[in-house]
Amino acid sequence: MRNANRQWILRRRPVGEIKPGDLELVEQPIPVPGPGQILLRTVYLSLDPTNRIWMSDMDQYMPPVGLGEVMRGGTLAVVEQSNNPAYKPGDIVSGIGGWQEYAVADGAMPLPKSGVPLTAYMSVLGMTGATAYFGLLDIGKPKAGETVVVSAAAGAVGGVVGQIAKLKGCRVVGLAGSDEKCRHVVKDLGFDACINYRRENLTEALKRECPGGIDVDFENAGGAILDAVLERINLKARIVLCGMISTYNETGAPRGNVLTNVLMKRARIEGFIIIDYFPRLPEFQAEMAKWLSEGRIKYDVHVVGGIENALSALDLLFTGGNTGKLLVKVSDEP
Amino acid sequence: MRNANRQWILRRRPVGEIKPGDLELVEQPIPVPGPGQILLRTVYLSLDPTNRIWMSDMDQYMPPVGLGEVMRGGTLAVVEQSNNPAYKPGDIVSGIGGWQEYAVADGAMPLPKSGVPLTAYMSVLGMTGATAYFGLLDIGKPKAGETVVVSAAAGAVGGVVGQIAKLKGCRVVGLAGSDEKCRHVVKDLGFDACINYRRENLTEALKRECPGGIDVDFENAGGAILDAVLERINLKARIVLCGMISTYNETGAPRGNVLTNVLMKRARIEGFIIIDYFPRLPEFQAEMAKWLSEGRIKYDVHVVGGIENALSALDLLFTGGNTGKLLVKVSDEP
Numbered sequence: 001m002r003n004a005n006r007q008w009i010l011r012r013r014p015v016g017e018i019k020p021g022d023l024e025l026v027e028q029p030i031p032v033p034g035p036g037q038i039l040l041r042t043v044y045l046s047l048d049p050t051n052r053i054w055m056s057d058m059d060q061y062m063p064p065v066g067l068g069e070v071m072r073g074g075t076l077a078v079v080e081q082s083n084n085p086a087y088k089p090g091d092i093v094s095g096i097g098g099w100q101e102y103a104v105a106d107g108a109m110p111l112p113k114s115g116v117p118l119t120a121y122m123s124v125l126g127m128t129g130a131t132a133y134f135g136l137l138d139i140g141k142p143k144a145g146e147t148v149v150v151s152a153a154a155g156a157v158g159g160v161v162g163q164i165a166k167l168k169g170c171r172v173v174g175l176a177g178s179d180e181k182c183r184h185v186v187k188d189l190g191f192d193a194c195i196n197y198r199r200e201n202l203t204e205a206l207k208r209e210c211p212g213g214i215d216v217d218f219e220n221a222g223g224a225i226l227d228a229v230l231e232r233i234n235l236k237a238r239i240v241l242c243g244m245i246s247t248y249n250e251t252g253a254p255r256g257n258v259l260t261n262v263l264m265k266r267a268r269i270e271g272f273i274i275i276d277y278f279p280r281l282p283e284f285q286a287e288m289a290k291w292l293s294e295g296r297i298k299y300d301v302h303v304v305g306g307i308e309n310a311l312s313a314l315d316l317l318f319t320g321g322n323t324g325k326l327l328v329k330v331s332d333e334p
Numbered sequence: 335m336r337n338a339n340r341q342w343i344l345r346r347r348p349v350g351e352i353k354p355g356d357l358e359l360v361e362q363p364i365p366v367p368g369p370g371q372i373l374l375r376t377v378y379l380s381l382d383p384t385n386r387i388w389m390s391d392m393d394q395y396m397p398p399v400g401l402g403e404v405m406r407g408g409t410l411a412v413v414e415q416s417n418n419p420a421y422k423p424g425d426i427v428s429g430i431g432g433w434q435e436y437a438v439a440d441g442a443m444p445l446p447k448s449g450v451p452l453t454a455y456m457s458v459l460g461m462t463g464a465t466a467y468f469g470l471l472d473i474g475k476p477k478a479g480e481t482v483v484v485s486a487a488a489g490a491v492g493g494v495v496g497q498i499a500k501l502k503g504c505r506v507v508g509l510a511g512s513d514e515k516c517r518h519v520v521k522d523l524g525f526d527a528c529i530n531y532r533r534e535n536l537t538e539a540l541k542r543e544c545p546g547g548i549d550v551d552f553e554n555a556g557g558a559i560l561d562a563v564l565e566r567i568n569l570k571a572r573i574v575l576c577g578m579i580s581t582y583n584e585t586g587a588p589r590g591n592v593l594t595n596v597l598m599k600r601a602r603i604e605g606f607i608i609i610d611y612f613p614r615l616p617e618f619q620a621e622m623a624k625w626l627s628e629g630r631i632k633y634d635v636h637v638v639g640g641i642e643n644a645l646s647a648l649d650l651l652f653t654g655g656n657t658g659k660l661l662v663k664v665s666d667e668p
Contacts, residue, residue: 059565060598222593231393241597256590259556263575263605264394271597 006307007100008071013064014055015259016251016317020148022055023099025027031104038087040077040103041094044122045328046309047073047314048156049220049245059275071099073310076122077108077333090334094121099310101330116292118333123156123325124184124299125288127274131242132160132218133284134277137168139240139270140216144169147210149229152220153194154300155317156182156325157242161218162191163297170216173209175202175225177320184323189298202228216240222247223255230261249318300324339364340641341434342405347398348389350585352653356389357405357433357645365438372421374411374429374437376664378456379641381407381648383489383554383579385664395607407644408457410441412668424668428455433644435664450626452667457490457511457659458633459622461608465576466494467618470552471502473574473604478503480549481568483540485559487528489651490634490659491576491656495552496525497631504550507543509536509559511654518657521641523632536562550574557589565596571601583652634658 005028014022024225033039054072057064065072075097079087086108087093093108094245111121123129135157142148148165152158162185164173172192174185182194195205205213206228213234219226222244239262247254262269277284291297302322304313307330316322339362348356367373388406391398399406409431413421418441427442430499446456457463469491476482482499486492487508496506496519508519508528508571516528529539540548540562547568553560556578567573573596581588596603611618625631636656638647641664 059595061600226593227590228569241593244593244597247594254592254594256561256592258588258590259560259575259578259603259605260581260588261393261605262603263578264392266395266605266607266610268605269593269596269603271593271600271602273597273600276600 002206003030004028004101005100007098008307008310010055010065010067010069010071012067013057013128014052016053017249018055018311018314024310025311030102032190033081033083033104035082037104037106038084038108039081040075040093040097040105040108041052041080041091042075042097042101042103042307043333044076044119045073045097045099045310045330046075046122046127047310047317047326047328049243049248049317051314052248052318061275072096073099074122074127075102075103076111076118092118092334094126099307101307102260104306116289119301119303119325119327120292120299122327124160124292124303125285125296128156129160129288129299129327130277130281130284131272131274132157132164133288134274134280135240135242135272136161136164136216136218138277139272140218140238142168142216145171146215147173147212148216148218149173149175149206149210149214150191150218150220151175151225151229152243152245153185153191154323155220157298158218159185159189159219159324160297163189165216166190167291167296168297171210173206175221181320181323193276197225203231206232213237218242219244221245222257226257230258233261233265233267235265239264239267241269241271246316300325303327303329337364338362339434339436341432342641342644344389344399344401344403344405346401348386351583352386352389352645353440353650359642359645366435367415367417367438368421369605370418371438371440372413372418373415374427374431374439374442375414376409376411376431376435376437376641377426377667378410378453379407379431379433379644379655379662379664380409380456380461381644381651381660381662382462383577383582385648386582386652395609408435408456408461408527409437410445410452411437426452426668428460435641436513449536450623453635453637453659453661454626456661457635458626458631459619462490462659463494463622463633464611464615464618465606465608466498467584467622467632468608468614469574469576470495470498470550472611473606474552474572476502476504476550479505481505481507481544481546482550482552483507483509483529483544483548483563484525484552484554486554486564486577486579487519487525487590488574488634488657491525492551492552492554493519493634493658496632497523499550500524501625501630505544507540509555515654515657531559537565540566552576552577555579556591560591564592567599567601569599571599573601573603575603576607579651634663637650637661637663639663
C-alpha cells in the first residue's frame, strides 16, 4: 500500500471540450477512516458520458461536482480497513468513490460472491446494464416484430440495449461511428444491421435499414442523429432519451431537435436516468445474471490502466475511441 | 337558395405565409346528390391552425389537400336535399364539408337536439373541446396542486384546457399575445395568471408565475415559447404536444427545441392529435355538456361572416387576431 492518494480535482468548469487545467491530478495522504467508516482502495473507476455533465453547473439530475472537490465517479473497490462491523478487509464493494485511489466511506454496496468477472459488475451487471434494461423495457416497451434503433450501439449501454431488443423479438438497427464497430455489433452482438453514421447519409441509410419505419429509438447521441431518426418514426413511436453525448461539449446556444414528427406521429420522447430505478435493481440483476449464464448477452469492456490516465481516457467517449464499457483500472484486483 | 357554390381551391402549396393565389375562390354550380347521398348547406366553417399543415405536402397525420381540390375544413351544415332515408331536409349535421357553401356527402354526424347554441358544437362541444379534454386529461394527467401552463391560452383549445385544469385543482398559468387576452383568460375564464409573452421576458415571467416549477405543459405554440417552458419543468413533467403554430409558417431549416431538460428532469413530450380519440368522443361530450349546463366551463367564439373571407380570417390564427374558436359563418342558421 503506497502512502499516497492520487486524486483528480475539478479546478474549473470546462467550456466545450475539457481543457488541460480544468481538472488537476494531485497527491494527498491516504485518508484515515473515522469511527464506523471504511477505507476503500479503488480497483475500477467507471467513465461515463454523464461525467461531463457533472462538471458543468447546468441544471441537472444531481448537484454538479463543486470546484476544488474530487471528481465524482462510480467505483469498484476493496475494503482495506474497516471500523464498521458490516465490512471486513478484503470485501469487494461498489459505490461512488470518485476519481481517486483511496476513499473513505460510511458504507458501500457489497458485491455478491460469484464466478462473474469483476468488470461485469462495472458494466453489464452494473449501472450501464441497468440503464439498458429499464430504459428499453420500461420506457421503450418494444414489442416483437417492431424495429428498434440504438445510437452509440458499440457503447456500454447501446450494445446491451440491442441484445435485449433481439431477445424480445425485434429488428435491431445500431448506429455507430466506424465500420469496425458496426461489424462488431452485427457479428458479435447479433444486431440485424448497423449504420456507420460518419460514412453514410443517415437519413438514406435509415430508409434502407428500417423499411417499416422506427418504433423505438434508444437515444444516446442526440443532435443531428436524433433528428434523422425522428424523420422516420412510426405512429406511437417511443424515444427513450437516455443521453445526448453529441451535445455535451457544445458551447453557445444549444442546437434543438425538430419535434414536428413527434406531433404528427403522436410519438413520445421520455427522459430516462437510472437513479429513478435503484429500488428495482434486484429485478434487473436477477434477469441479467440469468441471461449471462445462458450466454444470451455479451458485453465488452475497454480498460485503461492508471488513475493518471482517467482524464485522457474520458475523451475516448467523445471521440468514439472505445467499444463497450470504459473503465480505468486503478489498482489490481484482489 | 342561390344557384351557385362558392368554394376555395388549393392552387399552389404555400411557402411560409399563405400568399394571394395559393388558394382561389371559384364559383361552381351547386352539386346534385346521387343515389343515397345528401346535399349539405354549410352554416359554419371551422378554421384551425392545422389547416395550414393540410396545405403542405409534408409528412403529416392525414393526406395533404391535393392541388386543385376544395380546401379541407370542418363544417356544421343543414341538410337541403336527401336521397338517404337516414337524413331529412332541415337536419343539422357536422362533418368535413370543406371550404365551400354546399357539399354532397354520403352521410354526416347528426347533432343532438338541445338548447345549446350551434356554435358550441363547433367549439367547446366539438373537436377543439375534445382536443382540450383528452389532451389534458389523458396525456397531461394533471394532479390537484400541480402547475399547468397553457400556451395560446386565449385560443379555442387553450381556453378550455385551462378551465378543465382549474376544475381538477391545478394552478393554471396561461401564455397569450396581448394584455387584453391575458385579462380575459384570468378574469373571465378563471386562470390563476397569464403572461403576455410579447411584452415580457418569458423565462423571467415563468419564474414569477410558476414558483414551484411546471408539471404539465399544454403546448400549442412550439418554438421559443416551448423552449422557455422546458427550462422550468419539474421532475416527471408532461408536455402535451398538441400544436406548434409558431412553426407552421417557417421556411428553410426548422428551428428545434432543446431537449436537455427533458433528459435531466425525466420528462415526457407526447404528440397528440384528436383523431385518435374519435371512439371516445361520447365520454367527452357527456362530461363537457354537464360542465356547460352547470356553468363551470365558458367558451368564446370569434365569428367572421362570408365564405369569401375564409382565407383572410385564417390569418387571424397566425397573427393572434382571434379570441376563442374562429368560425366562418357561411350561411344563416336554420
